[in-house]
Amino acid sequence: MSDYNAPLRDLRFVLHEVFNAQKVWDQLPKLQENVDIDTADAILEEAAKVTGQLISPLSREGDEQGARWHNGLVTTPDGFKEAYNTYIQGGWVGLSGNPDYGGMGMPKMLSVQFEEMLYAADSSFALYSALTSGACLAIDAHASAALKSLYLPPLYEGRWAGVMCLTEAHAGTDLGLIRTRATPNSDGSYSITGSKIFITGGEQDLTENIIHLVLAKLPDAPQGARGISLFLVPKIKVHADGSLGAANTVTCGSIEHKMGIKASATCVMNFDGATGYLIGEPNKGLAAMFTMMNYERLSIGIQGIGCAETSYQRASNYARERIQSRAATGMKHPDQAADPIIVHPDVRRMLLTMKSLTEGGRAFACYVGKQLDIAKFSSDSHLAAKAQDLVALLTPVAKAFFTDMGLDSCIHGQQVFGGHGYIREWGQEQLVRDVRIAQIYEGTNGIQALDLLGRKIIANRGEYLNAFTHSIREQVSTPGTLYTDEVLTAVERLEHISQWLLREAENNSNEVGAASVEYLHLFGYVAYAWMWSRMASTAQKNHAQDPDFYDAKLATAAFYFSRILPRTLSLEASIKAGSDSLFGLNAEQF
Template sequence: MAEYKAPLRDIRFVMNEVFEADKIWASLPALQETVDPETADAILEEAAKMIEGMVAPINRSGDEEGCQWNEGAVTTPSGFKEAYQTYADGGWVGLTGNQEMGAMGMPKMLSSQVEEMTMAANFSFGLYPMLTVGACLSINAHATEELKQAYLPNMYAGTWAGSMCLTEPHSGTDLGIIRTRAEDNGDGSYSVTGTKIFITGGEHDLTENIIHLVLAKLPDAPAGPRGISLFLVPKIKVNADGSLGEGNNVSCGSIEHKMGIKGSATCVMNFDGSTGYLVGELNKGLACMFTMMNYERLGVGIQGLGVGEASYQSAIEYARDRIQGRAATGPVQPEKAADPILVHADVRRMLLNMKSTTEGGRAFSSYVAKQLDLVKFSDDNEVVARAEAMVALLTPVAKAFMSDMGLNNTIDGQQVFGGHGYIREWGQEQLVRDARIAQIYEGTNGVQALDLMGRKTVANGGEWTRMFLDEVREAAPGAPEEFRAPLLDACDRLQSVTDWVLDRAANDPNEIGAASVEYLHLFGYTAYAYMWALMATKAQQKLDEGTQEPDFYQAKLVTARYFYQRLLPRNLSLEASIQSGAAPLYALADELF
C-alpha cells in the first residue's frame, strides 16, 4: 500500500487558480483580517505534514485492532489518542470555529481541503473531529451565550468532543417518531431519557468529556417532526467554574461491529434522566440540527473523495510497478519479462475514471464550500440569498454523488490490484469497506436523491436548477472550444429532463421518486463537467502564458477530455432511464416480488 501523500499541488490549483480563493476572501470583510494566501498555504502545509506523519500511519492498524467496549468504556485503537492530542493541539478541531470562543474562524473552502486529507489518510480517525466540529456549529448558531461560553472553548480546543444523537432503533429517516423524552426540571435544565443508536463517537477515550446533542420531545410536544427539540447533554456535568463534576447518567450500552471504519466507535447511547439544556427554541430542534447538516453532508461527500484519492494513489503506484503481459502495440519494456499493467486499456480506463472523478470532486467540493462561505461571511443580501439556494440545491448532490463516486473509485482501485486487491495487506479492501458507509449514513443516498428531486427541484418549479444552469451557460463560452458544445448540451439535457419530471409529477407523484436517483447522477455528471470546464480553462490559460509546469496543466486538459468523452455521455442513458417513467417500477404487484 502506497504511503498517503497529500495532493497539495492539485489542492492549490483548485483553490488558488480555479476559484481564486484569495479574491473571494478579500471581498468578504469578515475574512479580511482572518485569512490571506500566505496563511492558507501555511495551514495546508502544516496539515499535510501532521496528517502524513501521524494520522495516516495508524490507518491500517486501527482497522485491524478496532475499538473495544468493556462495561460501558470504549477504547480506541493504539495511537489514536496520541494522534488526536496532536491534532487538537494544532488547533485543527477549531479551524473554522468562532474566533470569540478561541477558534480560528477560517473559511470552509480551506477547511474542506484539510478534511479531505484527514479522511484520505484515516477515515475512522477523521470522524472524531468531524462530529465535534458539527456539534459546535449548532451550539454556536443556536445555543444561549451562557452555553456557548461554557462548552465551545473546550470543544474547539479538542479537550472535549461532540456527538449528534438522532437515530433510534425504530426511527432513522423518519425522525418524527422518535421516543426520547425530555422533561422540564423547572430550573432551566431538562431531564432527557431515551436510547440512541449508530452514534459516531458517542463514547471513546480521546477526550475528557463528550458533549452530546440529543433530539427529544417534551410530553406535550406536537406530533411528528414539528415537536422535536434539541438538547445539549454532557457526558460529565460541568460545574459553574468550568470544572468537571459528576457523571450525567449517560452510558454506552455497546458498540457496533461493522463492515468498515472500525477505528470509529459507533455506539448505542442510553440517556437515563440525564441533565440537558435546550439549544434553540422548543419544538425547533430539527432546524437547529440542520444548521450543521449542510456542512456534515458535504463532509460525507468529502469522505468519498478522500478514500477515492487514497485508492488512486496506491493503484497508480501499483500499475507502474506490476508487470504482466505486453502492450497491444508491442513491448514498451523489451528488456523485462513483461510490461507494466499501466499499458493495458482496462487498467487505464479504471485509473482515468478514478483520476477524473476525484479531481472533479475536489473542485466540486470546493465550489460548494465557497457557497457556504458566502452564506456565512457575505454582507450582501443578494449574494447570501443566491448562495443559500445553491447550498440547498447542491448539498444532496455533494453528499450522494461524491460518495457514490468514492465507492466506485475504491472498487476500481482494488480491481487494478487484481488478486492482491482482495488481500488485506495491500490496503485496498479496507478502503472499499470504509467507503461504503458514506452512501448510507447522514441520510442515505436514495433519500438525498429524493430531497434533490422533490424538495429542491419540483417544490420550486426547478427555479434553483435554472439558476445553477444559467451560471454554467455563462461560463461555457470562456472554456476551450472543444468543451463548449458538450457542456451546453449537458445543460440542455438536464433542463429538459427537469421540465419533463415537473410536467409528469403534476399528475403522478410517483414520478418524483422514480426519477430521483438517476436525476441526481445526471446532475452530478453535469456539475462535474462544469468543474472540468473551469479547470480546463485555467489550464489552457497557463499553457498559453508559457507556464513552467506544462506537464501539470497538459494533464488537466487530457483528463478533462477523458471525462467529457468517456464519462459525460452516461447522461444519455440516465436521461433514457428517467424518461421511462414510474410505470416500470410499479407494474409488478407487491406479492410478486
C-alpha cells in the same frame, strides 16, 4: 510508513487558480482579516504532514484492532489517543470555528481540502473530530450566549468532543417517530430519557468530555417532526466556571460490529434522566440540527473523495510497477519479462475514471465551500441568500454523488490490483469497506436524491436549478473557455429532463421516487463537466508555468468529456422510461 501523500499541487490549483480564493476572501471582510494565500498554503502544508505522517500510518492497525467496548467504556486502537493529542495541539478541530470562542475562523473553501486529507488518511480517525466541528456549528448558530461561552472553547480546542444523537431503533429517516423525552426541571434544565443508536463517537477515550446533541420531545410537543427539540447533554456535567463536575446519567450500552470504519466507535447511547439544556426554541430542534447535518453531509461526501484519492494513489503506483503481459501494440520494456500493467487500455480506463471523478469532485467541493462562505460571511444580503439557495440545492448532490463515485473509485482501485486488491495487506479492501458507509449515514443516498428532486426541484418549480444553470452559462460564455458546447449541451439535457419531470410529477407522484437517483447522478455528471471546463481552461491559460501538470489536467478533461459525460444519455433514457415498470410486481412476487 504512510502510503498517502496529500495532492498539494492539485489542491492549490483548485483553490488559487480555478476559484481565485483570495479574490473571494477579499470580498468577505469577516474572512479577509483571518486568511490570505500565504496562510492558506501554510495550513495546507502542515495538514499534509499531519495527515500523511501522523494519522495515515494508524489506519491499517486501527482497522485490525478496532474500537473496543467493555463495561460501558470504549477504548480506541493503539496510537489513536497519542495521535489525537498531537492533532488537537495544532488547533485542527477549530479550523473553521468562530474566533470569538477560540476557533481559527478559516473559510470552508479551505477546510474542505483539509477534510479531504483527513478522510484520505483514515476515515475512522477523521470522524471523531468531524462530528465535533458539526456540533460546534449547531451550538454557535442556535445556543444561548451562556452555552456558547461555556462549551465552544473546549470543543474547538479538542479537549471535548461533540456528537449528534438522532436515530432510534424504530426511527431512522422518519425522525418524527422518536420516543426520547425531555422533562423540564425547576432550574431551567431538562431531564433527557431515551436510547439512541448509531451514534458515531458517542463514547471514546480521546477527550475528557463528550457533548451530545440530542433530539427529544417535550411533554406537550406536537406530533411528528414539528414536535422535536434539540438538547445539549454533556457526558460529564460542567460547572459555571467550565470545570468538570459529576458524571451525567449518559452511558454507552454497546458498540456496533461493522463492515468498515472499525476504529470509529458506533455506539448505543442510553440517557436515563440525564441533565440537558435546550438549544434554540422548543419544537424547532430539527431545523437547528440541520445546521449541523448540512455541513456534515458535505463532510461525509468529502469522505468519498478522500477515500477515492487514496485508492487512486495506490492503484496508479501499483500499475506503474506491476509487470504482466505485453502491450497490445508491442513490448514497451524489452529489458523486462513483461510490461507494467499501465500499458493496458482497461487499466488506463479504470485509472482515468478514478482520476477524473476524484478531481472533478475536489473542484465541486471547493465550489460548494465557496457558496457556504458567501452565505455565512457576505455583508450583501442578496448575495448571501443566493448562495444559501445554491447550498440547499447542491448539498444532497455533494453528499450522494461524491460518495457513490467514491465507492466506484475504490472498487476500481481494488480491481487494478487484481487478486492483491482482495488481500488485506494492500489496503484496497479496507478502503472499499470504509467508504461504503458514506452512502448510508447522514441520510442515505436515496433520501438525498429524493430531497434534491422532490424538495429542491419540484417543490420550487426549478427556481434553485435556474440560478445554478444561469451561473454555468454566464461562466462558460467567458472568452477562452474550453468545452463550452459540451457543457451547454449537458446543461440543456439537465434542464429538459427537469422540466419533463415537473410535468410528469403533476400526474403521477411515483415519478419523483422512480427518477430521483438517476436524476441526481445526471446532475452530478453535469456539475463535474462544468468543473472540468473550468479546470481545463485554467490549465490551458497557465500552461507555460508547469507544462507537465497542465498537460495531465487537459488530458484528463478530454477523457471526462469523451468517456464519462456520455453517461448522461443513458440516465436521461432511464428517467424517461417512467415508473410503471417498478410496479409490475405485487409485493408477494418479490
